[in-house]
Amino acid sequence: MKDLRRLLGLLSTNWHWQALGILLGIIVVLTNVGLLALSGWFIAAMGLAGLGLLHLEYFLPAAAIRALAIIRTVGRYLERLTTHEATFRLLSDLRVWFYQHLEPLAPARLQMHRSGDLLSRIRADIDSLDNFYLRVLAPSIVAPVCALLMVVFLAYFSMGAALADLLGLLIVGLALPVLAFRLARRPGQAAVAQRGALRADIADTIRGFEELRVFGALDRQTAQHEAGYEALIGHERQQARVEAASGGLGLFVVQATMLMALICAIPLATAKLLSGPDIAMVTLFVLASFDAVSGLPNAYRALGETLAAARRIFEIVDTAPAVQEPVREAPPPVRFDIAFRDVGLRYAPHAPWALDGVTLAVPAGTSVGIVGPTGSGKTSLANLLLRFWDWEKGDVQIGGMPIRQLSGETVRGFCAVIAQQTHLFNTSIRENLHLAKPDATDAEMQAALRQAGIWDEVQAMPDGLETMVGEVGTQLSGGQARRIAIARAFLKDAPILVLDEPTEGLDALSERIVLDALAALMRGRTTLLITHRSQALRNVDRVLRMENGRVYEG
Ligand SMILES: Nc1ncnc2c1ncn2[C@@H]1O[C@H](COP(=O)(O)OP(=O)(O)OP(=O)(O)O)[C@@H](O)[C@H]1O
Structure with a gap:
């Protein structure tokens, strides 16, 4: 009734x-x-x-x-x-x-x-x-x-x-x-x-x-x-x-x-x-x-x-969102350093702490690599920073501004994400790039693809930018799909980068090519790099280790 x-x-x-x-x-x-x-x-x-x-x-x-x-x-x-x-x-x-x-x-x-x-x-x-x-x-x-x-x-x-x-x-x-x-x-x-x-x-x-x-x-x-x-x-x-x-x-x-x-x-x-x-x-x-x-x-x-x-x-x-938006949004930060202060996160009220008093700081324009065994809480850090989940204790800040005072959209506007499962839509390379910048010109796309180290390959494809990438990018190799995602991040030109296992599943050669592209992308951006792979850490300024939801120095 x-x-x-x-x-x-x-x-x-x-x-x-x-x-x-x-x-x-x-x-x-x-x-x-x-x-x-x-x-x-x-x-x-x-x-x-x-x-x-x-x-x-x-x-x-x-x-x-x-x-x-x-x-x-x-x-x-x-x-x-x-x-x-x-x-x-x-x-x-x-x-x-x-x-x-x-x-x-x-x-x-x-x-x-x-x-x-x-x-x-x-x-x-x-x-x-x-x-x-x-x-x-x-x-x-x-x-x-x-x-x-x-x-x-x-x-x-x-x-x-x-x-x-x-x-x-x-x-x-x-x-x-x-x-x-x-x-x-x-x-x-x-x-x-x-x-x-x-x-x-x-x-x-x-x-x-x-x-x-x-x-x-x-x-x-x-x-x-x-x-x-x-x-x-x-x-x-x-x-x-x-x-x-x-x-x-x-x-x-x-x-x-x-x-x-x-x-x-x-x-x-x-x-x-x-x-x-x-x-x-x-x-x-x-x-x-x-x-x-x-x-x-x-x-x-x-x-x-x-x-x-x-x-x-x-x-x-009727489902309540996991993250409450602020009633009135604070002015956006002008600096882009990241700080987690004594953060505690549980995915359910009585679940164990996925993050248990995490404190870490990433100065603006620098990079931190996070390593640690599976289930130690690495991806959870990214989930909080992107406002996909809310936390129970402590605070997360960007440029000294608690991100709870900003809308999720604003926070995510500052971030580009490349993950193992970064989604490519079943459409052309051009449309996938437009996602990051709807008004991007061909010259801008070309520059981003060049920076991501994939322009030569795209140019050699019979349909060039119009090449269809297939369902979740299956028409491309894993390394190519990852570099298209990197080109997308170049186009977005966000000051913060969240890289979650960006080279996972790639062979040694592809990994090297992707890491070179990432090194260019990371320059001047505040970067959180989550990885299992020691190779991936070669570009970061500092390495932290996570275990059981806690962060330890290198
Ligand atoms: N969406 C979720 N719902 C419930 N529990 C979750 C969720 N995501 C993660 N967890 C739990 O939180 C803990 C930390 O998970 P998290 O994914 O952050 O670890 P991780 O270090 O990134 O692991 P991996 O390296 O395997 O990706 C784990 O115990 C996991 O089971």
């Missing part, structure tokens, strides 16, 4: 389009009912007039039928246009809203989510919210308004037919939707969760194809996916049963209501209170009146899925 209320709150931004869509929906339903009923009356009346049993002035009803047909057609078109406009605006607002909440959570709060699952939330879960306005909310307003007007109109001709219609409309428009919602809610929730898990599994499998083939585990993995799909089909089958049953029942109620209305109306005709054409009109009016409610059982059947999708989105949106 809370999620439903929240979902309604999210709709408020586009209420003009939504209200217009609902108004047009009401007009379309009423003209459709009017058209069918009047046509029925007219055909019956014409038949009687043909037999000479009735004198019929046919001009007015014929004109009314034509007018209703035009209004219905144009109205239906405009209604589709506005409701879809409202829905797509809503979806795009929701995506922006979700992304705005997602971005501050990276990387700390997103590490427990699988990337395939996040993609599923951004795309499929938000998409499934289109069901809410289009099929649930708008028809839920259109239906009672139209039902009320139609029943009042019918009561003028036959109270019995009006009551029968009211009962039928209540069954199809209220009882069946509630029942369908209840029965399909659990399988709907399960289907949404299962689809998310499957997408994440498949994304994982595609990423790990190489390993799966090497270990001969592809068949096992495929069998697991098949089992997952079987489970999904099971949930979908349950929902399909509810859909089929509510559809069949709905149809039965429509026919039964028509019969009831006819039974109520015939005695009125015998008593000469209604004419023959009136009977045809009343009967067809009852049939057409279900146009207002016929979509509701299936819409409410799908509502369980929609709410489950909304829950998955709210889960992310």
Whole structure:
């Protein structure tokens, strides 16, 4: 219920389009009912007039039928246009809203989510919210308004037919939707969760194809996916049963209501209170009146899925970022020395200290190499400096300014990062460089690539700067990818460098080339170099050792 209320709150931004869509929906339903009923009356009346049993002035009803047909057609078109406009605006607002909440959570709060699952939330879960306005909310307003007007109109001709219609409309428009919602809610929730898990599994499998083939585990993995799909089909089958049953029942109620209305109306005709054409009109009016409610059982059947999708989105949106931004940002520092003062960090409230009273200083323009066994806390230093995590004790400063007083964006604006896993996007070298400086000219890019020692190789590639680097840079060698990342850092021209295992995974020759490029990059910049490799330390001014979250001199 809370999620439903929240979902309604999210709709408020586009209420003009939504209200217009609902108004047009009401007009379309009423003209459709009017058209069918009047046509029925007219055909019956014409038949009687043909037999000479009735004198019929046919001009007015014929004109009314034509007018209703035009209004219905144009109205239906405009209604589709506005409701879809409202829905797509809503979806795009929701995506922006979700992304705005997602971005501050990276990387700390997103590490427990699988990337395939996040993609599923951004795309499929938000998409499934289109069901809410289009099929649930708008028809839920259109239906009672139209039902009320139609029943009042019918009561003028036959109270019995009006009551029968009211009962039928209540069954199809209220009882069946509630029942369908209840029965399909659990399988709907399960289907949404299962689809998310499957997408994440498949994304994982595609990423790990190489390993799966090497270990001969592809068949096992495929069998697991098949089992997952079987489970999904099971949930979908349950929902399909509810859909089929509510559809069949709905149809039965429509026919039964028509019969009831006819039974109520015939005695009125015998008593000469209604004419023959009136009977045809009343009967067809009852049939057409279900146009207002016929979509509701299936819409409410799908509502369980929609709410489950909304829950998955709210889960992310409600996560508090790991780092709180300052209410008012302090002026940016003008010096770029780095200082950690007695810093204590734990990744969870009762976890062991990952950093346990770390104090270190890197004077501006100098470099410090950090070595130490795995898990000793080296990368954690970088995580704090980049404002990806917050710490519990002590302080981290840049140029004497506590970085907590600066926004994460400002702090990261001062830093360039090169890590073992520095991400290259699956696009051209040019676009990857643009990331660091969107307005970089070709000459600037060329200079940066030259400084990174890779210009000659890029120039020799058939497509030069337009060369596509492939998924995470797989079309390049490890050393080339690293040097493109270095060129990117040259372009950014940030005063602080964070190098986290920048030569990891490279052979001796590539390492030497990358280290030469890094030496040029480090000149004049405050540098924190985290490494296991002794070669990498040749360029630094000072070496510190980390052990169990503490820092020791060389
Ligand atoms: N995101 C995280 N969530 C929870 N614990 C973490 C996280 N990152 C690191 N840790 C823990 O904090 C400790 C320090 O990790 P850190 O990555 O800083 O070490 P490291 O010296 O860089 O290791 P390596 O050389 O293997 O990269 C380890 O015990 C690690 O398990």
